[in-house]
Amino acid sequence: MSLASFNNSSLITGALLLVPILFVLYRNLTPSSSSDTTSSDSSSPSDTSEQEPKSIMQPARTDLLPPKDDPFTLNELKQYDGTTEGMPIYVSIKGTVFDVSHKSDVYGAGKSYNIFAGKDGSKGLGMSSLKTEHAVPDYSGLDEKDMKTLNDWHAFFIKRYNIVGRVSDLPDAVKDQ
Numbered sequence: 001m002s003l004a005s006f007n008n009s010s011l012i013t014g015a016l017l018l019v020p021i022l023f024v025l026y027r028n029l030t031p032s033s034s035s036d037t038t039s040s041d042s043s044s045p046s047d048t049s050e051q052e053p054k055s056i057m058q059p060a061r062t063d064l065l066p067p068k069d070d071p072f073t074l075n076e077l078k079q080y081d082g083t084t085e086g087m088p089i090y091v092s093i094k095g096t097v098f099d100v101s102h103k104s105d106v107y108g109a110g111k112s113y114n115i116f117a118g119k120d121g122s123k124g125l126g127m128s129s130l131k132t133e134h135a136v137p138d139y140s141g142l143d144e145k146d147m148k149t150l151n152d153w154h155a156f157f158i159k160r161y162n163i164v165g166r167v168s169d170l171p172d173a174v175k176d177q
């Protein structure tokens with residue numbers, strides 16, 4: 001085996017080993033309500049892992065404002081996608097609109113989770129997908145596991161972001177859910 005091919009196969013082996021490591025790492029990052037204390041939500045009562053790994057996710061907040069109920073159409077939401085300087089950034093999950101402006105480091109233009117800004121991308125959150133085609137409000141096709149992931153994200157956001165309103169024109173398949 002030539003040195004060049006050895007290096008190539010080492011690289012491929014290294015890359016293959018990285019995939020499960022990243023997966024395990026991310027499993028520890030996905031939302032969990034067990035370390036939260038402000039229990040305004042009851043969607044994940046079974047989430048009680050005893051050995052909570054030290055999370056690098058932001059902690060729950062205790063200074064949230066009373067939730068607002070202002071209606072937003074999906075079209076109106078688009079202006080809050082982080083592309084306009086000085087405008088707030090909004091993320092909607094299952095029709096609940098959250099102000100995520102103080103996390104522009106992840107939701108701002110060009111940042112990792114900008115895909116969820118200025119829209120309701122519930123389906124993608126449930127699927128743990130960052131693909132544009134998945135960041136849509138109709139999550140009706142999600143299986144039980146992905147539905148739990150979506151509900152966990154909703155609970156995560158409720159404890160960390162101010163609610164500024166709700167989407168008034170969700171697709172029929174997920175309206176009133």
Ligand code: HEM
Binds near residue numbers: 056
């Ligand atoms: C190996 C892949 C991934 C890694 C290493 C990773 C890493 C992280 C890290 C470090 C944070 C905390 C960020 C912060 O608070 O500053 C985070 C938060 C988050 N991640 Fe990921 N992530 C990965 C994949 C994904 C995927 C596929 C999704 C799609 C749903 C996703 C959605 C989120 C969301 C919504 C947050 C919450 C941000 C917040 O509001 O605090 N991540 N991730």
